[in-house]
Amino acid sequence: MELEFDYVIIGAGSAGCVLANRLSADGKNRVLVLEAGGSDRRFWIQTPIGYGKTFYDAAVNWKYLTEPEPGINNRRSYWPRGKVVGGSSSINAMVYIRGQQQDYDDWRDLGNPGWGWQDVLPYFKKSETYAGGGDDFRGCDGPLYVNNPSAEYHPLCRQFFEAAQQQGFGVNPDFNGADQEGVGYYQITTRDGRRMSAARAYLYPALKRNNCELITHAQVTRIRFSGRVATGVEFVHKGRTRQVEARREVIVSAGAINSPQILQLSGIGDPELLKDFGIEPVTGLPGVGRNLQDHLDYCIYYKSLVPTLNNRLYPWWGKLFAGAQYLLFRNGPLSLSVNQCGGFLRSHPSRPRPNIQMYFAAITYTTAPPGQRPLMRPDPYPGFLNSIGQTRPTSRGHLQIDSADPFAPVTINPNYLSTDEDLAQMLEGAKLLRALAKTPALAQIIDEEMRPGPGVQTDDELIEDIRNRADTVFHPSCTCMMGPDPKTAVVDTNCRVYGVERLRVVDTSVFPTLISGNTNGPTIMVAEKASDLILDGRERQSFQ
Ligand SMILES: Cc1cc2nc3c(=O)[nH]c(=O)nc-3n(C[C@H](O)[C@H](O)[C@H](O)COP(=O)(O)OP(=O)(O)OC[C@H]3O[C@@H](n4cnc5c(N)ncnc54)[C@H](O)[C@@H]3O)c2cc1C
Structure with missing residues (x-):
């Protein structure tokens, strides 16, 4: 041998x-x-x-x-x-x-x-x-090394925490500590500005x-x-x-x-x-x-009345500044994940333990189809997004x-949302996103809901939108x-x-x-x- x-x-x-x-x-x-x-x-x-x-x-x-x-x-999911x-x-x-x-x-x-x-x-x-x-x-x-760069995170995270509290949720200082439940900052695997x-x-x-x-x-x-x-x-x-x-x-x-x-x-x-x-x-x-x-995620996009990361990362001079900041000091937005805060919540009080993971991000972007160009291009107006995913899906x-x-590649059939239970939890989660957007803390900074927008209201419309837009978060x-x-x-x-x-x-x-x-x-x-x-x-x- x-x-x-x-x-x-x-x-x-x-x-x-x-x-x-x-x-x-x-x-x-x-x-x-x-x-x-x-x-x-x-x-x-x-x-x-x-x-x-x-x-x-x-x-x-x-x-x-x-x-x-x-x-x-009948969409294909890119993995x-x-x-x-x-x-x-x-x-x-x-x-x-x-x-x-x-x-x-x-x-x-x-x-x-x-x-x-x-x-x-x-x-x-x-x-x-x-x-x-x-x-x-x-x-x-x-x-x-597990980093906690919350001091560098976007100030809009705090607005999100306030909204969650107005909705009755607690703030959790460490999702990886005694208890996962609540909203809080995400810790990330970086050190000295590098992955x-x-x-x-x-x-x-x-x-x-x-x-x-x-x-x-x-x-x-x-x-x-x-x-x-x-x-x-x-x-x-x-x-x-x-x-x-x-x-x-x-x-x-x-x-x-x-x-x-x-x-x-x-x-x-x-x-x-x-x-x-x-x-x-x-x-x-x-x-x-x-x-x-696998985890499936459903996202709502908002146009914002206050500046977000889009204001820093869309204009060419903003990109230049962020690039220089990163190269000189290894900090700024390029040294972070876009997933800065979120939560682990019950989509309904009857749920025995958190069944929804939330990602709140002070950025919105258009996602390119596979292979066309880099993933994200921040939108030219201020915006943020909030999304939910069911933590423990029952579909197999x-x-x-x-x-x-x-x-040759394998054939993959994830069988997403093939149980009523999964659909019910995703729907509850989508309604929770809408409820959070109505809290005074978020309502005062939302200019408009961009996607799915006001045309999607009933349970059936929300379910259809979930089926049309929810996608993997790669787990x-x-x-x-x-x-x-x-x-x-x-x-x-x-x-x-x-x-x-x-x-x-x-x-x-x-x-x-x-x-x-x-x-x-x-x-x-x-x-x-x-x-x-x-x-x-x-x-x-x-x-x-
Ligand atoms: C885009 C993306 C975003 C994600 N975001 C997060 C996140 O924010 N936080 C988080 O916790 N998780 C995240 N995940 C998930 C997490 O990274 C994975 O679950 C984890 O890395 C999987 O580890 P693994 O050891 O099972 O497989 P992998 O890390 O994928 O390792 C498998 C390795 O085996 C090699 N390999 C495969 N076939 C062969 C072969 N035939 N011969 C030799 N080598 C082979 C592959 O090239 C690869 O290097 C993300 C994943 C992706 C893709």
Whole structure:
């Protein structure tokens, strides 16, 4: 075999970077990371606002499209995914959210002991250094810097907080502290004005060790087996097919789209599907690619009577000023996310816990269709937006290979808004946006509602508008679900793939259910915990 390592990690994304670091830390293992994309040393990746530029950039992005979706009136949803060192953590919007404590207790109660809130909290803390300091909930010496630049955020955020209070909601100083509920500022993964991707936090420090290596532009085409034991992987690098042996384990961390794809291409999945494409099954696991969950977001746009970020970022001299400010001082709007504040709220008082995530942004923009130009162009008038998304959708989709060709994209059917429950919660959320706009704090600064506008009033009209305009906020997950039953689940509580040996999946795809919030922080937590599980297993193996 031309290459031999102890652990071979597929994908240098949020999870893969954590694993590379933790598995190589004690110097006892040789670790190889294979990444399909290239270097992240690019200005628009390192610059926080560059998110808008990488959104459609095929040089760093897989640029997936779903099938036409009946729930969103047969529109296709565009799904960016990082194809670059750092994975999606290199192109994401940097909002840091852990989710609700109950989300993890739900994971445990679904038959996953060891994954309840008290079990995962130590790993959230271990992963981070929080700008606000450590306490019972927050970490102070982990690799991932979590910033709280609220002093730099737009003053309109405070107007939003006032409106929320007038509507009866509380202000929460830390969504990632004791309780998530309320409105507040978003914390972001940046440091010194630069993006804090998982690569910056975890991978680059690991690559300084002589037992950790990264090969970029290396697309894994299949996992190799001897019987049911994973022995290594095959990958294409610079046009050449190469093989690497994994002496201990292969770990698939290719993300919620590509991890199930790699499993299916390697003979792990629904045997009927595999047969259709002439792939010899290694083990039958019908859950691969099923159980797909994602967050859908619905947005209302307002023309404002007071200045917003549009006033700073639309005119050329404003852009020039913001650029100079960033280059000279590493601060200003280019050093931040556009998602500066929001909330986790109950769309109706009868809801037992927050079921809606809100994003309030002091900017409005026209979004370009995929591939035409950078994502956002601020509008020429002052404006702001407010949006809602259901935190724990009940709709379940699926994705699957459409060919045995590892370079062909998978077919994605998210099945958005396919339950009455999801539609009901989105409708309640849309009405909540309207109610907030009527509070004195917001009413006094709204010139007019631009989209959807006054023509949309009744429940039916709102539902139609939700189906016409709601779209992903890029959190696909659960496609290699962790669970107790191999008839539906793909991995056990140790992230080991059922039915085979020496193979794990560790990334967003193993979430049993989607958590209430953004998925990067929780994915990093999963990889932190999985690293310990893998290293514990190694100790046991060496005693056998
Ligand atoms: C545009 C966008 C905005 C987002 N905003 C936020 C946000 O503000 N906050 C937040 O918390 N989350 C956000 N997310 C989601 C979050 O970033 C992801 O959930 C998380 O990064 C996923 O981590 P992962 O390890 O599962 O996969 P990824 O980080 O996507 O990593 C998978 C890696 O595997 C590589 N790979 C795939 N297939 C192969 C193969 N065959 N061979 C080799 N390598 C392969 C990929 O190139 C990639 O580098 C956003 C995502 C996107 C796309």
